[in-house]
Structures are given as structure tokens and as C-alpha cells.
Amino acid sequence: MAGPMREIQLIGRPDGVPTADLFESVQSPTLEPRPGTVLVENVLLSVDPYMRQLMDADEWWPLNTPGEGRALGRVLQSETPAYAVGDIVFHRQGWRTHAVVTPDESRRIDEAPGVPLSAHLGILGGTGLSAYVGLKRILNLQPGETLLVSAAAGGVGTAAARIAKLLGAGRVIGTTGSDEKAKHLVAEVGFDAAINYRRGDLVEQLAAAAPDGVDAYLDNVGGEHLAAAIDVLKQNGRIAWCGAVSTYNHQADVAPRNLFDIVDKELRLEGFLVRNHLDLRPELIDFLTPHLRSGAVTSDETVVEGFEHLVDAFLAMLRGENVGKMLVRL
Amino acid sequence: MAGPMREIQLIGRPDGVPTADLFESVQSPTLEPRPGTVLVENVLLSVDPYMRQLMDADEWWPLNTPGEGRALGRVLQSETPAYAVGDIVFHRQGWRTHAVVTPDESRRIDEAPGVPLSAHLGILGGTGLSAYVGLKRILNLQPGETLLVSAAAGGVGTAAARIAKLLGAGRVIGTTGSDEKAKHLVAEVGFDAAINYRRGDLVEQLAAAAPDGVDAYLDNVGGEHLAAAIDVLKQNGRIAWCGAVSTYNHQADVAPRNLFDIVDKELRLEGFLVRNHLDLRPELIDFLTPHLRSGAVTSDETVVEGFEHLVDAFLAMLRGENVGKMLVRL
Incomplete structure (x- = not known):
């Protein structure tokens, strides 16, 4: 059984530098997986500079909705043979604690020993x-x-x-x-x-x-x-x-x-x-995984803890307060 | 024996659009070929947009000198086995009726039947x-x-x-x-x-x-x-x-x-x-010569007659009055 579900909605458009009052954290409708989908609980969310651009127009980020965003979620309920409960999947429904995703709009993360999960939203993402x-x-x-x-x-x-x-x-x-x-x-x-x-x-x-x-x-x-x-x-x-x-x-x-x-x-x-260059991702993962395992390379990151700090993390990233990839751990 | 020798000097720097009073046509010192050089009488001169930039600074076009410019000249006197009297050579001493050039700073034009000489300052140049x-x-x-x-x-x-x-x-x-x-x-x-x-x-x-x-x-x-x-x-x-x-x-x-x-x-x-791409010139000449001979391709040009109209031709080219390459025939 999933816990309480929340999402952060955009409620206004920025004029220059965005501020916290443009966002609102709300309880979301309870999600159930449809046939062919899974219900995931997000464990890591990415905040990225491009999201600032999305805030400018309704066709990119409609008001009173959560944004799109890269996310890793753990499968809570599966209604597709593609994923099992407990799998970690990458998808693009950030800005919320839970999501219903199809296999087409997500991919399973193969957890490799010595490679932190967060690297899949960082140097491997x-x-x-x-x-x-x-x-x-x-x-x-x-x-x-x-x-x-x-x-x-x-x-x-x-x-x-x-x-x-x-x-x-x-x-x-x-x-x-x-x-x-x-x-x-x-x-x-x-x-x-x-x-x-x-x-x-x-x-x-x-x-x-x-x-x-x-x-x-x-x-x-x-x-x-x-x-x-x-x-x-x-x-x-x-x-x-x-x-x-x-x-x-x-x-x-x-x-x-x-x-x-x-x-x-x-x-x-x-x-x-x-x-438009996602074809290079397998090459990147093959190239970097041995170096991540050996410790020769690190996925640099700044991790903020807690879904309710997502907006703070986003605004801090825009101010350049992070070193490495800015992530939020739920 | 060469006729009277003249050159057009730059005598002032433009503030915006250049005008005819920035140039002066003067008699030049009588040129004689040194050993290893030839004396040429120019037959065609090129005026080009880049010359406008050269007018702006002393390191590009010193005052009281003729400019550089692409030119075709006929050899009047040769002091080098590289060229015979009557050869047509391409060189870069434009803005004057005569020039002394070395083989290093010039090249002989191989005149091909059906290919007008002017094409070597146009589509072949x-x-x-x-x-x-x-x-x-x-x-x-x-x-x-x-x-x-x-x-x-x-x-x-x-x-x-x-x-x-x-x-x-x-x-x-x-x-x-x-x-x-x-x-x-x-x-x-x-x-x-x-x-x-x-x-x-x-x-x-x-x-x-x-x-x-x-x-x-x-x-x-x-x-x-x-x-x-x-x-x-x-x-x-x-x-x-x-x-x-x-x-x-x-x-x-x-x-x-x-x-x-x-x-x-x-x-x-x-x-x-x-x-920085002169290596492609032989390929261009091989590619175009048959099409020029067959008449499938023309070297589009506007030709002004007479050395004393060189400045007019240059200024008209800057005003966009030419169709095709702007040339001056001496």
C-alpha cells in the first residue's frame, strides 16, 4: 500500500528569477496502476536548469500541474510483465512522490555493485x-x-x-x-x-x-x-x-x-x-561503469533530503549553490 | 617597353561608407624586374568586399600605398625561367597597372580553349x-x-x-x-x-x-x-x-x-x-572546366573598362550594383 501522495504544482509564471511562492505542494489524487503500467514511489528526483525555461509557457509547463523531471522510482505495484515489484525505473514524472508509468516512457535501471543509484541521474544520466x-x-x-x-x-x-x-x-x-x-x-x-x-x-x-x-x-x-x-x-x-x-x-x-x-x-x-543523442547512452554506461566501480570516477552530486525541499533545491541550483548534480532524495 | 605606370593609393580612412576622395590615382615609380622576378602588365583586376575591411587599419592597408588585390597580369619581362614573356600570371598586387612578382607569390594561368580569362578571377578564382x-x-x-x-x-x-x-x-x-x-x-x-x-x-x-x-x-x-x-x-x-x-x-x-x-x-x-582552403582549388578547376567549355556554366561578371574607373567599380560593388563578380579590365 502506497503512503500519502503529494505533488508540487506550478501556480504562477516567473518574471525574472523564480521564487518559492510560484510553487505549491498539494496532496495528489490516489494513483492506481492501470493494466500495462506500474505504480512507482519516487526515491530520487532531479532538478535541472532547463526547468527554468519550462516555467515560461503553458505548452511546456501548464499551471496547476506538477512539472516533468527526471526521476528514479521503486515499483510498488506492477500491472505489466515488463517490471517486477521492487525494480528501480527511470522515468520523467518528477515533482511528485508517486507516478504511474508505462514501460514505453521508462526504463529499468540495472543496479551494478559499486555504482550508486544516484549516478543514474548524474554522470550516467x-x-x-x-x-x-x-x-x-x-x-x-x-x-x-x-x-x-x-x-x-x-x-x-x-x-x-x-x-x-x-x-x-x-x-x-x-x-x-x-x-x-x-x-x-x-x-x-x-x-x-x-x-x-x-x-x-x-x-x-x-x-x-x-x-x-x-x-x-x-x-x-x-x-x-x-x-x-x-x-x-x-x-x-x-x-x-x-x-x-x-x-x-x-x-x-x-x-x-x-x-x-x-x-x-x-x-x-x-x-x-x-x-536527440540518446543512442549514445549505452556507450556512455559501458565506458563509465568500470571507472565508477574502481573509484577512478565519481558522480559529483549535491543531495537535498526530503520531498518538501524540492523547491528549495531547485531555486538553490538556479543560484549555483550546488556542486555537481543537484538531486533530491525522498 | 612598358607604358606609363600608375597606381591607386588609399589616402584616408573611411568613417562608414567609403567615398572616392579616400583614393588617389598617381604615377608610380618605373618598375624593373629583379633577378628571379617578372614584370607584368595587369590586364584584369578584382574588387572584393573584403577590401572594405582592409581600409580600416594601417596593418592591413597602409595609407599612401596601393592595396593588395587579386589580379591577372601579362608578363612583359622575365628574369626567371619559371615564366616566359606573354604568360598570364595570377598575383595579388591589384590597384596598379604594373607589378613585379616572384613565382612564389604568383601562379601561371593555363589558358583553356572556351574558358574566358576573366573566369580565373571569378568562378575559378x-x-x-x-x-x-x-x-x-x-x-x-x-x-x-x-x-x-x-x-x-x-x-x-x-x-x-x-x-x-x-x-x-x-x-x-x-x-x-x-x-x-x-x-x-x-x-x-x-x-x-x-x-x-x-x-x-x-x-x-x-x-x-x-x-x-x-x-x-x-x-x-x-x-x-x-x-x-x-x-x-x-x-x-x-x-x-x-x-x-x-x-x-x-x-x-x-x-x-x-x-x-x-x-x-x-x-x-x-x-x-x-x-586556408586553397588545397581545393585544383579540384574546383577540374570540376568546373568541362562545364565552362560546354557552356553549361558561366562565370557571371560585371566588367568595368579602364584602370581609371577602378575606384568607381569598387564603390559600385560595395553598393551592390554588380551582378556576378565585379572586375576591371585594363
Whole structure:
């Protein structure tokens, strides 16, 4: 028998930075699995930057409903031969304690010894896959090359550094918003240098950290970070662009001042959406699992405990307070 | 014996659109070939959009000197076994009637029957090579695809349409600045549709001309054209960017309003400089020569007669008054 069921609904649209009063935690109708589905109790929920974009429009996140979101749930009741009670399944009905899901809209997580469950929402999940697609398929990162990563302390940023080192990257440089996070990125995550962009001129700091220039840039931020990267990229440098966190709260001014240098420096700027590269997931899992088991790689994460802190976790993630993937454990 | 020698010097820097008073036609010192060089009399000179950029800075075009520029010259005196008197050589000492060149900084033009000499400054020269590199190497244009070309009536634009059709492009759409040029592009050059961007909303006109969207965009213009192209490109569309004519006269506002759609539409924006792709020139010449001989392809050109009209030709080209490559015949 499932316990009380709750969900967090969006009840207003943000004007700029979202606030807690735009959300409401409510009791949900009691869910029962239909034939061909399972009832799951969520055990881990992911909060991600892209959710800020979803908040802007009714077609993405209708008011008075819980959002979509990556989640791991344990099967409580199964009405399909695809899953047994106790299985852990990945699905996309976040922002709630329970969900009814079909096999088509979910997949079973094969629990491997030595691999924490949370890694499946972190370096093995969409977050790690974003990093892997960017580095392998878009940037075609080569051994010895210098890589720059923005939003380096986030889920994608930390995963990118760990994966880049496994791929043989030379120098890996990150940008983040505090000295404390910059120190952590070098000491714990494996960055060769990390820059606090609030500390001074970004271009000068990048030029000092990468005196020979940057070969490849994985961009989560856009705006001034993209402009600064264009300044320090080498001729024929590549940019993989998978987000523009800097613009989610204010849409203006997304275009860098020096865009035309893309011609003069013969740069390649390529956008990608991880959802169109899911074919690489088995390769990512095969690639990383031995390194996770041996301890050579960690799925960096900040875990907040308790469903009632989901909104706090989401807002803290938007403020950049997490290091690694931001998760909520129920 | 060579006739009187003249050159056109830059005597001031433009503030915005260049004017004729920034140039001066002067008699040059009498040139004599040194050992290892030849004296050539120029027969055809090229004027190109990139020269507008060169005018801005002393390191590119020093005041009181003639500019660099693509040129064809006939050998008058040879002090090297590499060239004989009467040979036609390509070199980069434009803006003058005569030049002394070394074999290293020039190459002999093999005159082929049925191929006009001017084609070597047009579709077989740097202009055609810009189009070919953009279509083949950067865009990897596939048979049946829809191609958009900006500055379509210019040298690169007309060459791009002719080459794209030979490569099997489906629909080829161009943008230009007058109804007359738009008509000419469809009637004579082989565009399937041509848009006068002054006639109305560019995005609406493009959407009407390419109802199924655009696969690939060869951009010479930047600015609002780049933004409009981003609007009509299909998911995973590609942009080859080789110039930003719209910004040469006023540096501000080069960045399109909708740049972030590069992520959502998973576009690839890649800059290139033709000078770093000269390895493709033999392939281009082999590819086009039979089509030029058979008459299947023309090197579109506007030819101005007389060295003393070089500045007029350059300024008219910047105003977009040419159709095809703008050349000056001496």
C-alpha cells in the first residue's frame, strides 16, 4: 500500500528569477496502476536548469500541474510483465512522490555493485550524457587538447571534466561563481584550473589559465561567457552549445559582441539537445561503469533530503549553490 | 617597353561608407624586374568586399600605398625561367597597372580553349573557391537539399548557385537588394527563387520561398540576414559563414537576436576563410572546366573598362550594383 501522495504544482509564471511562492505542494489524487503500467514511489528526483525555461509557457509547463523531471522510482505495484515489484525505473514524472508509468516512457535501471543509484541521474544520466555528447560527438575532443567548460561546478560541468580526462584531454579549465567552488573543482573534480568569473575580467583570467589558447569549449551559459570563449579559442576552435543559463532569467542580450570573429577565427559553433543523442547512452554506461566501480570516477552530486525541499533545491541550483548534480532524495 | 605606370593609393580612412576622395590615382615609380622576378602588365583586376575591411587599419592597408588585390597580369619581362614573356600570371598586387612578382607569390594561368580569362578571377578564382569550399567542405551539401545564399547577385553568390546545381542541390534560394537583380538571378543564373530583401519582411519572404525549410545557408552578409536564416533553417541545419558585408560599414549590431535558437534547433554555424582552403582549388578547376567549355556554366561578371574607373567599380560593388563578380579590365 502506497503512503500519502503529494505533488508540487506550478501556480504562477516567473518574471525574472523564480521564487518559492510560484510553487505549491498539494496532496495528489490516489494513483492506481492501470493494466500495462506500474505504480512507482519516487526515491530520487532531479532538478535541472532547463526547468527554468519550462516555467515560461503553458505548452511546456501548464499551471496547476506538477512539472516533468527526471526521476528514479521503486515499483510498488506492477500491472505489466515488463517490471517486477521492487525494480528501480527511470522515468520523467518528477515533482511528485508517486507516478504511474508505462514501460514505453521508462526504463529499468540495472543496479551494478559499486555504482550508486544516484549516478543514474548524474554522470550516467541525462547530465553525464550531455557532457559525453558534447565532448565526443560535437567537439570530437582529441587527446592533449585544451578544453574549457562553463558552469563547471554544475552537473554537466563536473561530468565533463571527469569524462574529458578519461578521453585524454590535456588541460581542462572551468568557470564558476565563487572561489570556494573554484578550489573544489581543482582539488576534487580534476580540473587543471578553475576561474571565479566574479573575481575580475573573464577574458584576462581565461588567457592566463590557457596561455596557448583553447581548442574546444563546452558551453552551458551563453552571453558574456560565450564572448570570452570566442576571444580565447584558437583558430579552428570548436564550441558545443547545450544551454544558456545566463539568459534564462532575462531573455535580452544573448548574442556576443564578437560573433563575427567566428569567421576570422574559423570557429565552429554547434548547438545540441541531448534528447536527440540518446543512442549514445549505452556507450556512455559501458565506458563509465568500470571507472565508477574502481573509484577512478565519481558522480559529483549535491543531495537535498526530503520531498518538501524540492523547491528549495531547485531555486538553490538556479543560484549555483550546488556542486555537481543537484538531486533530491525522498 | 612598358607604358606609363600608375597606381591607386588609399589616402584616408573611411568613417562608414567609403567615398572616392579616400583614393588617389598617381604615377608610380618605373618598375624593373629583379633577378628571379617578372614584370607584368595587369590586364584584369578584382574588387572584393573584403577590401572594405582592409581600409580600416594601417596593418592591413597602409595609407599612401596601393592595396593588395587579386589580379591577372601579362608578363612583359622575365628574369626567371619559371615564366616566359606573354604568360598570364595570377598575383595579388591589384590597384596598379604594373607589378613585379616572384613565382612564389604568383601562379601561371593555363589558358583553356572556351574558358574566358576573366573566369580565373571569378568562378575559378578565389570567388568561386569561396563558394565551393562553403558548399562542399563546410556545408557538405547533399543532393536534393534546399540551399539559401545571401548576397546572391555577387560573385560568391552567383558562383554558389551554379556550383550548387552541379552538386545536385534541390531548391536554391537567394537574397538580393532589387527586383531587377532578383529577376535576373532566376532567369539567368539558375536560382529557383530570389528575394528582394528591401521588399518586405525577410523571414516571411524566405518562409514563402522555402515552405519546407532550409537545409544549408551560405552567408556573406551576417546581421539581419543571419537572424532570418536561423528562423527558417530546419532542425540540424548548417550555416557556412564567410563574410558579414552588412557590418563592414558599421561595426555595431553584428549579433542576431535569435542566436540561442542555435541550441534549440541544433544548428551548426561555422566560419571559414578561403585562404586556408586553397588545397581545393585544383579540384574546383577540374570540376568546373568541362562545364565552362560546354557552356553549361558561366562565370557571371560585371566588367568595368579602364584602370581609371577602378575606384568607381569598387564603390559600385560595395553598393551592390554588380551582378556576378565585379572586375576591371585594363
